[in-house]
Amino acid sequence: MTALTAEGLVLRGWEPGDAAALVEIYRDPAMLRWTRFPVTTAAEAEVWVANQQEGWAANTRHSFAVLDDERLVGCVALKRGIEVGYWTAAHARGRDVASRAVRALTAWAIGNGVTTLELRHQVDNEASCRVAEKSGFRLRETLPATPPWPLPGHLHLRTG
Ligand SMILES: CC(C)(COP(=O)(O)OP(=O)(O)OC[C@H]1O[C@@H](n2cnc3c(N)ncnc32)[C@H](O)[C@@H]1OP(=O)(O)O)[C@@H](O)C(=O)NCCC(=O)NCCS
Numbered sequence: 489m490t491a492l493t494a495e496g497l498v499l500r501g502w503e504p505g506d507a508a509a510l511v512e513i514y515r516d517p518a519m520l521r522w523t524r525f526p527v528t529t530a531a532e533a534e535v536w537v538a539n540q541q542e543g544w545a546a547n548t549r550h551s552f553a554v555l556d557d558e559r560l561v562g563c564v565a566l567k568r569g570i571e572v573g574y575w576t577a578a579h580a581r582g583r584d585v586a587s588r589a590v591r592a593l594t595a596w597a598i599g600n601g602v603t604t605l606e607l608r609h610q611v612d613n614e615a616s617c618r619v620a621e622k623s624g625f626r627l628r629e630t631l632p633a634t635p636p637w638p639l640p641g642h643l644h645l646r647t648g
Pocket residue numbers: 518519522523574575576577580581582583584585586587588608609610613614615616618619
């Protein structure tokens with residue numbers, strides 16, 4: 489499995505040993521609000537990690553744990569070979585973790601032949617919009633609300 493470096497961060501595949509930290513990280517209203525598959529128990533965290541590993545095996549979802557000084561601080565993923573997703577643990581926000589991770593993932597994807605990358609967020613997720621801008625994803629259009637998201641979204645694009 490690929491491991492990447494990202495301006496001081498390390499991006500590696502998910503491991504079963506990440507489950508306990510995941511449960512702690514998801515005890516956060518922003519994580520519950522903005523992520524699609526919340527983790528609330530150890531069992532759910534183990535399933536979540538297994539899903540990330542299966543995504544790599546199936547080549548459908550390339551999800552990386554983001555570590556700062558060996559501590560789990562975030563997640564960045566390339567979904568279906570085209571769409572970037574991410575979160576940062578509350579304790580690590582505001583230090584460019586997501587932006588550094590997205591830039592590294594983007595360089596890795598482009599290096600592997602991906603020509604256009606998409607990034608979507610709901611319009612009121614202003615921190616996510618900043619991550620897109622700081623990672624070189626230009627706003628392409630505003631999309632209608634799509635369940636489970638109640639408000640319109642931004643589609644940002646970056647080309648290789
Ligand atoms: C969005 C998220 C990933 C950002 O992570 P991060 O590691 O703090 O991101 P960065 O430090 O790289 O950049 C955050 C930027 O958003 C800005 N920001 C943070 N909160 C903000 C707010 N409420 N309104 C406007 N800007 C905000 C920061 O100031 C920073 O911009 P700056 O560098 O110009 O000052 C993080 O807040 C998070 O995990 N949220 C919950 C999950 C989520 O929303 N994921 C994305 C779904 S599309």
